[in-house]
Amino acid sequence: MIFGFGRRRHVRIFPGMRTVKVPLGDRSYSIKIGNSILSRLGSECRRLKLGTRCAVITDRKVGPIYSKAAMSSLREAGFEPVEIRVPAGETAKSLDTIHSCYDKLARHRLERSSFIVALGGGVVGDMAGFLAASYLRGVGFVQVPTTLLAQVDSSVGGKVGVNLKAGKNLVGAFYQPRLVLCDLDTLKTLPKRELRAGLAEVIKYGIIDDATLFRRLERQLPAILKLNAKELAHVVARSCQIKAKVVEEDEREGGLRAILNYGHTIGHALEAISSYGKYLHGEAISIGQVAASKISRDQHGLGQAEVERIEALFTAAGLPTTVALSKKDTLKLLSAMKVDKKVIGGQVKFVLAKSIGQVAFGIDVTKATIKASLQ
Ligand code: NAD
Ligand code: GLY
Numbered sequence: 001m002i003f004g005f006g007r008r009r010h011v012r013i014f015p016g017m018r019t020v021k022v023p024l025g026d027r028s029y030s031i032k033i034g035n036s037i038l039s040r041l042g043s044e045c046r047r048l049k050l051g052t053r054c055a056v057i058t059d060r061k062v063g064p065i066y067s068k069a070a071m072s073s074l075r076e077a078g079f080e081p082v083e084i085r086v087p088a089g090e091t092a093k094s095l096d097t098i099h100s101c102y103d104k105l106a107r108h109r110l111e112r113s114s115f116i117v118a119l120g121g122g123v124v125g126d127m128a129g130f131l132a133a134s135y136l137r138g139v140g141f142v143q144v145p146t147t148l149l150a151q152v153d154s155s156v157g158g159k160v161g162v163n164l165k166a167g168k169n170l171v172g173a174f175y176q177p178r179l180v181l182c183d184l185d186t187l188k189t190l191p192k193r194e195l196r197a198g199l200a201e202v203i204k205y206g207i208i209d210d211a212t213l214f215r216r217l218e219r220q221l222p223a224i225l226k227l228n229a230k231e232l233a234h235v236v237a238r239s240c241q242i243k244a245k246v247v248e249e250d251e252r253e254g255g256l257r258a259i260l261n262y263g264h265t266i267g268h269a270l271e272a273i274s275s276y277g278k279y280l281h282g283e284a285i286s287i288g289q290v291a292a293s294k295i296s297r298d299q300h301g302l303g304q305a306e307v308e309r310i311e312a313l314f315t316a317a318g319l320p321t322t323v324a325l326s327k328k329d330t331l332k333l334l335s336a337m338k339v340d341k342k343v344i345g346g347q348v349k350f351v352l353a354k355s356i357g358q359v360a361f362g363i364d365v366t367k368a369t370i371k372a373s374l375q
Pocket of ligand 1: 088089146147148158160186
């Protein structure tokens with residue numbers, strides 16, 4: 001850390017910090033990735049010329065560990081932050097939580113120029129993002145993701161929202177953040193099971209777009225699981241680059257963005273039929289991606305050797321790759337797939353791989369092929 005004499009009192013140089021741009025015209029933003037950069041939150045927000053008042057939304061697990069650093073950094077940069085803690089876990093992604101947060105924002109007199117900081121995993125990011133999109137018809141929004149899944153996926157791309165009893169993410173918006181700040185050191189306190197779940201999304205980027213990333217994961221997985229700084233920075237930055245490229249091309253999911261859902265059709269259905277209790281999202285989409293790879297082999301030309309490499313990588317990451325379903329549960333799974341937001345005219349559409357690093361979307365798959373992929 002070096003102190004200099006710039007216009008700002010303390011100019012901290014953070015060696016090795018990477019920046020990935022999300023180019024979306026006047027909604028463009030940067031994703032900053034590095035170690036120990038949470039202390040930089042305030043100065044980064046300052047550059048965005050946001051209003052003085054802000055709210056840091058966090059949950060009851062993340063708040064006690066990281067709020068103090070986030071709040072001090074904001075205060076040091078001249079902001080007036082208020083902290084709002086919500087329960088941890090998927091149940092916090094609800095309209096009830098949103099309602100109670102609206103009241104707190106009003107009490108703190110947040111204005112149009114004010115902003116909301118999401119400090120936490122994908123649950124906090126999705127919920128706080130929807131709060132930012134809707135409060136006063138939209139206030140500034142900054143993402144500080146603290147899970148691997150949130151750093152490589154949910155904090156980037158602007159999908160925000162909450163769940164209804166009828167299903168996940170059924171109320172929401174496309175609302176881009178002004179900044180994403182990924183402090184890789186926050187992953188040190190993340191439970192290992194959550195870290196592994198995040199890796200399922202990283203492996204996905206290799207399958208859908210980048211055979212080199214996939215090969216690197218095959219070699220470096222043990223180092224990544226040990227949070228090796230160089231490897232972690234590389235995979236987070238590369239994942240964000242791939243997501244940024246897809247979102248730039250198709251922000252509102254008219255077509256290409258569907259590829260980000262490789263393995264998600266079966267994965268989401270699996271989460272739904274197990275009442276969102278048994279599998280973490282990353283675990284369910286690990287099973288879903290292996291099934292999608294088998295379907296890709298059966299109807300899209302993916303080689304058996306590549307299916308085996310895919311299965312082996314998920315296994316090496318400590319993720320489940322198969323599921324034992326009764327006949328009744330298989331029927332439930334097939335019917336749950338029809339509730340997926342990606343269904344078109346009642347027909348479930350699949351993303352399938354031609355090879356590792358190359359996929360196509362919008363493909364019809366028969367029930368028999370889906371069933372066979374789960375065996
Ligand atoms: P999460 O937010 O529930 O976090 C997982 C658990 O880890 C929670 O208990 C949390 O309190 C805890 N935690 C978070 N960071 C921690 C840290 N650094 N140290 C210790 N504990 C920590 O789960 P998630 O996997 O980050 O996100 C899942 C959510 O993301 C789902 O609701 C899913 O729908 C959503 N999602 C959204 C998008 C999108 O594009 N918006 C993409 C993928 C997933
Ligand atoms: N995680 C899927 C998307 O952002 O489109």
